[in-house]
Amino acid sequence: MSSVHEIRSDRAATDPAGPTGRLATWLAGLRLADVPERVRWRAIHLLLDGIGCASVGAQLPWSRRVVESLCRLEGRGPAQLIGWNRGAPPIVLKLAAS
Incomplete structure (x- = not known):
């Protein structure tokens, strides 16, 4: 792959x-x-x-775990996540751009 x-x-x-x-x-x-x-x-x-x-x-149990885990690992970025009062982790922006 x-x-x-x-x-x-x-x-x-x-x-x-x-x-x-x-x-x-x-x-x-x-x-x-x-x-x-x-x-x-x-x-x-x-x-x-x-x-x-x-x-x-954004607020389903599994999506909460994913967002919280990614934010712990990656921190917060400049773009807002829908349904959250925080920025998207930089990895989310990289994945969206690829």
């Missing part, structure tokens, strides 16, 4: 012809008016659902 750090590519991460570059270029030119209303409403509902699930899940 390979980790994210072991994956190699012949293209730079900022290659405009790569998948990320093409997606970023498309998004930069996208206007909200170009997105169908049905798609906008679906996106709103999905975002609200995600926030609701994160808020409820």
